[in-house]
Amino acid sequence: MLDKADFFALYQQLGLKPGCTLDELKAAYRRRVAELHPDRRGADADPADAARLQELTAAYNAASTFHRRYGRLPGGTHSAPRAPMPRAGRVAQPLNEEARPARGSRRWLWLALVGGLLWAAWSSGVFDGTVDVDGSAAPGRPVGATATAPTANLAGLIILGTDAATVRALEGRPVMESPQRWDYGPSWIAFNDGKVSDWYSSKLRPLRVASAHPPAPEPAAH
Template identity: 45%
Template sequence: MKNPDYNHLYLELGLQPGCGIDELRHAYRRHVAGLHPDRGEQDLLRGDGSLSLSDLNVLYGEAIRFQQRYGRLPGAPQPIHARGAPTSARSTRASAVAHVGGDRSGVAANRGRRLLLALLLVAAVVAGLMLGSPDAPVPVAVHGSADTSATGMSVPPPEPLPTQLALGMDAATVIVIQGEPVGKSDVEWSYGPSWLRFEKGKLSDWYSSQLYPLRTGSSRPPPKPPAESPGG
């Protein structure tokens, strides 16, 4: 039916446009069951204003399809949650991209905070070594040392923190460099499409995806050199 008039359907079944789908089904079944078996097919509106059985069936079918498509019967108010829903696949993709971007920015912020805490911890350890205890022996100043205090104590510079992941790293060092994973188990950590694997608490393998690159020099770790034969 090109332009169905649902008001005739509701009027015929004694319903209001804002009725529910169950009300419509029950009213339709009662109405059809009460029809006289000799009632013939006529135009959309009969002389007494009632619908013929075929027109009633068509309007009822159109109303059911309308409800399946829009989640409500014709004439019923539109649900509030559906009014602000995305209307196209492009809107859905934009929302997903924004969500992924928010997750990445949050991971980057956590990574920066953890790196700063690690640097502060190293600085505190170095300061403690420089101050020392009263009973500790005084180190002898070495000519050309990297750092000499006013008391003549020579303290070697702290080893710089690694900036990239490497095989054999423990989990704590991995977290300082890469940050907390999205998913985590005893043997595998996931960072979106990228992942890290551990054996006995040490980093043993990884895969760095371009969609979420890890702090590694390559997408996969370098291959292990072949083991030398006993006789070689």
């Protein structure tokens, strides 16, 4: 049910934005139900309102299930839990060095990812002159030899043709996922045969890409 629900269409119909609270969603849903309910409009009721009301209720129930499962609405963020207040007469002790989270763990993870991309580029022949950066055979390459195009550029950015595994490593788990499209809040990435074919990077949740949309293909030379 969660995979089929169009949460962003639900927000638009209710006049909300991703990141709204559960109380705001409930209030907007009740107002919209009152507008579409046939008992309120009587003889002037639109027959299509019953179908709209059914779709609205299904999407609202899916959003409520998502909130119960993940502690947030689709497209929102987790709220940081409050630290417990120390009891009277006791002084909270600072964390010792062993209990503190290791600093730089994200930096090492990023360096390991970049190193893996560099290794993939080197093994495909980009640095030894046998393969161009775009994956085509460089001048002097033996006839019949094949080349593998890189799935991300050397800066660790998603490009057209990036495979799904690299996208997951760079962006993490999407809010909604299907073979043709992954949604990351208001941003999304489209796939064709497991390769990136299009994307939209919103300022509210920017992706690891160089621009909001992929560059337009260059016209073929005549």
